[in-house]
Amino acid sequence: MSVLLNGGERILIQGITGRQGSFHARRMLEYGSRVVAGVSPGRGGAAVEGVPVFDTVREAVREKGADTSCLFVPAAGAADAAHEALENGIRLLVLVTEHVPVHDAVEVVARAKELRVRVIGPNTFGIISPGKGKIGIMPHEYYTPGPVGLVARSGTLSYQVAAELTAAGLGQSTAVGVGGDPVVGCSLREVLTHFKDDDETRAVVLIGEIGGTAEEEAAELIAGLGKPVVAYLVGRTAPVGVRMGHAGAIIERGKGTYAGKAAALREAGALLAETPWQVAPLVLKSLRG
Amino acid sequence: MSVLLNGGERILIQGITGRQGSFHARRMLEYGSRVVAGVSPGRGGAAVEGVPVFDTVREAVREKGADTSCLFVPAAGAADAAHEALENGIRLLVLVTEHVPVHDAVEVVARAKELRVRVIGPNTFGIISPGKGKIGIMPHEYYTPGPVGLVARSGTLSYQVAAELTAAGLGQSTAVGVGGDPVVGCSLREVLTHFKDDDETRAVVLIGEIGGTAEEEAAELIAGLGKPVVAYLVGRTAPVGVRMGHAGAIIERGKGTYAGKAAALREAGALLAETPWQVAPLVLKSLRG
């Protein structure tokens, strides 16, 4: 078993004729993911990397049975494309697009809840179950199958940690990016519940950052998880009230400080890494321990 | 049994301190309806006709257990007040207000459906089960208990017909105004289904008018009703494309003509009256027949 993915997904790429869409369609196909269709309004009838392109999600679902979408549509049209997926029967939506307006994200996430569609992102690198499949943009060469479940808000930092784990001989059961934006469809906490039930996952790495209270809420589950958790938090040195990069990590109104998150995680029983290269040793220790 | 009302309603008057609200609160109390509270924002703590006034529906429901609202709030604030009722647990909402913008009515009706609240109106005279209770503005002196179920789009015309029925010795089980506006919460058709199941109702009078297709849709139920139906339609001489008064009766795009409605009703087995004073004789005939 793996988390969120089962390998049977029939994947649609929304925005497949774009630069990122076509590049990552090829990369997903290389990795063995079943990309069955693309959508690019006005480009219906074309093909990208051998994948047929449709004008609408409706056609892609009808003609190719797509049930999962990986969305690369630029920010201005991302919410529109996401709603198209939601209303046309897509069950898992991986919203890779960065810079989606937060009001748009609120609407997409709210509607997805009503329709019970799982949304990962926006601003996510996606999901990878090494050796089984991937939906997203992570450089899959750095991942390898194994016992560590990885969940992160940040993309590149999680690649760094995955690479460190792999280099230390620690493969990953599934790595999930919940997305770096303020409002996302799936929380750190929710991914932990999946790891809890996953036989293949024997330890969990949680990569968090300042801002919001997602880490504190996830921490509440750690004691009952039955698996060791290694947490790595960034933003310890970030000034208060300054937005740290695009992702919107920001300490506001006294919420979301490094100290508060670190304390919550530590008290819940997580081991805390202070650098990316401390993560793998702590995981090894916790698995032995 | 009676239709829509059971006499146990705990009635709230929204807009009770206004001219219409206070006048009709008194009239409802006179008729024996259980008016338990009024709402008039900013007037909380006052009393009208001995009925306590609250600032919010929330308080009226909490303090007095109101479950039904009769709404007199002027058009500009009617939708807001209606939503307040819907979100605070009111189960039956009689929207008397005229001139509610149709976009507002669409939202109120849609939300009521989600919450499974019954909405009568807007632009309705309400519901009366003679001798048992009334919620609305009809001049109740013209009604008397009896076997005729009456449903109408128009208010005054239905008073006229009720008076004719009463004068002919034909009392009414329940009289319902669905409201004269283009979009209403409860259709003629829906009221017919209630009359079908009502033991006290032995014949039904349906008062319709040109515009829309509510009468045609109601006609579909007449054959299976098991009770005679007398229909009276107005607007036979109305010019095409002209809005006939406030209520918005209008023949548009070839839909809603007198001829089409009359044919549908006649074919379904209804007896057609051509004047208000023909209704009672036809009912008598159908009950004998």
Add this chain to the structure above:
Amino acid sequence: MKLYEYQAKEIFARTGIPVPRGRVVLSPEEAAQAAGELGGEVVIKAQVLAGGRGKAGGVRFAAGPEETAAVARTILDLEIKGLPVNALLVEERLPSERELYLSISVDRQAGRPVILAAAEGGMEIETFPEDKIRRRFVETRRGVHPWEGRELAAALGLRGSLLPEFGKFMATLALVFERNDAELAEINPLVQVGSHLVAADARLNIDDAALFRHPDLTKGQELGTQGGPSFVRLGGDIAVLANGAGMAMATLDVLESLGGKASCFIDLGGGTGEEEMSKAIGILGGFSQAMLVNIFGGITRCDEVARAVIRGRQAAPQLPLVVRLDGTNQEEGLRLLREAGVAAVSTMEEAARQVVAQTGGKGEKEV
């Protein structure tokens, strides 16, 4: 309230819907000037609130200021369905490659807005075969997204860049519909010019009941908007004052079956004040041979109607008047009328027969 084409197009353009370049003019001279500014061929369109304008000669083409002035003069002299032509819209003539139809209106039965689209345009939607029309209901709280337009466009057989173009267009029209409390927003034809879509015509009807929140749209409105009495002009000789649209229509039907015909009627909305009522009665008297007041008071109170009738009648004291009052505060109303020397009859039937008799109708036909 119906807006003129040029008003509708102003609103469309402001919201982001492409419309032809052009402007509204009041004289042949202005028309010529507009044609000069626009250059090339122009289309000159009568600004009247009536359908069938094209068939009546109200839409014509011209090239250059001179021809435009001549055509403008001709159209300004027209009367279209009884309406004078006071203004013209002079626009660039578009090199249309395809004509479509697109509208949003409120569907009474469904209780929500519905979008109608067709891959043909230019003629009245009523004449379209049903199988050529695509329908899509609007979930109002969700709004209309461009993807819904793309699906509709695909169903109409549009391909390529027209698909996203139609999607944006439809979403924007839905915004116009929503923001302006429209009953109808219609583009017919919607034309394709190269890879773009342009609203060649525009209709926008605003819900009278919602005008209070669109102060910019209302100017010089008096009767026929919300709150006041609703006034409808007909063709006969009996002025009718009734309360409620149903009662009003019943009265007209009954008059007709007795051989009479109404000249006009006023539907007194529930709660109309005495002042407004008496003003309305004064107006009605102006073009009628007799007047019928037919009131069954519910929320309307008979005493107020009686006072209004007595006051309003002063504008036409010689006009034969038949009054029937029933319902709320009936006794007081009848007493007031008696004191003012106005006889009231007791039933609607009797009232209708009397007024028809007074205007020479035969009043004999049995109903």
Add this chain to the structure above:
Amino acid sequence: MKLYEYQAKEIFARTGIPVPRGRVVLSPEEAAQAAGELGGEVVIKAQVLAGGRGKAGGVRFAAGPEETAAVARTILDLEIKGLPVNALLVEERLPSERELYLSISVDRQAGRPVILAAAEGGMEIETFPEDKIRRRFVETRRGVHPWEGRELAAALGLRGSLLPEFGKFMATLALVFERNDAELAEINPLVQVGSHLVAADARLNIDDAALFRHPDLTKGQELGTQGGPSFVRLGGDIAVLANGAGMAMATLDVLESLGGKASCFIDLGGGTGEEEMSKAIGILGGFSQAMLVNIFGGITRCDEVARAVIRGRQAAPQLPLVVRLDGTNQEEGLRLLREAGVAAVSTMEEAARQVVAQTGGKGEKEV
């Protein structure tokens, strides 16, 4: 993007939220003129994008043009949290009877907007005791209705005509929030003047990612908005170029624990073009002793970063540079750097240690 108080108030007023009479001025002379026009007592407020303005002397009262000019001069000479005061807002001083707090912001955990209200105002909401704050989540698709505001007002203990007033006020603030893609719309204090409510202060922060649909709000924006790289100034001496906010923060944390400190950093958003990247690198070089490029390419491609580094470096060729590239197209990136004479290190840890050593940091502290 944070708006200045006067900009926020313009938007508030346009949407129907009452604000004090007043105007923005740039000099003591203009301030005096404004005070003369307003008459009576005025309040003069520094227009800076920083909290704690009042404590820093940036909000003061005056009466009459002369005193106003003097006060304005004083405030214009201030520096508030390192920011110069370039503009003042001169407003009528309101006879406030009560101060309230009202805001709408996006709640990350709930995934939707939340309204906060309190029956006290004027101080920072962070300092309010939790039990004085009333919260209400917004169902965005339904919008915020006045009745919700009335319920909140009742919960705050407001009575009488203030109840419907607060209801309308809150619904209008929600409109401002929604229509402007706000992250935060805050009124603190919201003051009662007679039976009315007025926004005495105003904060409006717009979502950078949504600025593309608010062209009216953006002028002279270059860095820091969506699409381009995100630039943050810090206090140290090492310029940091990283991709992804998480990686950037990790880099800063690691530098600090090794005894170094970043002068500024740029988060290259995924898919930033080479041109933009090299421009960003040029800017960074300007106020730093050394530069650290730390990239793990996912959607970012190492070869593009390498080209940008080589180009951008031309602006400061003497600046010590440490590069670490990993991930997508890594080989090509490393080859390009080698050819340009730039040595790349292979791990993040090594890169951090090298750059700290080059700026005199001890680089010894174990982590």
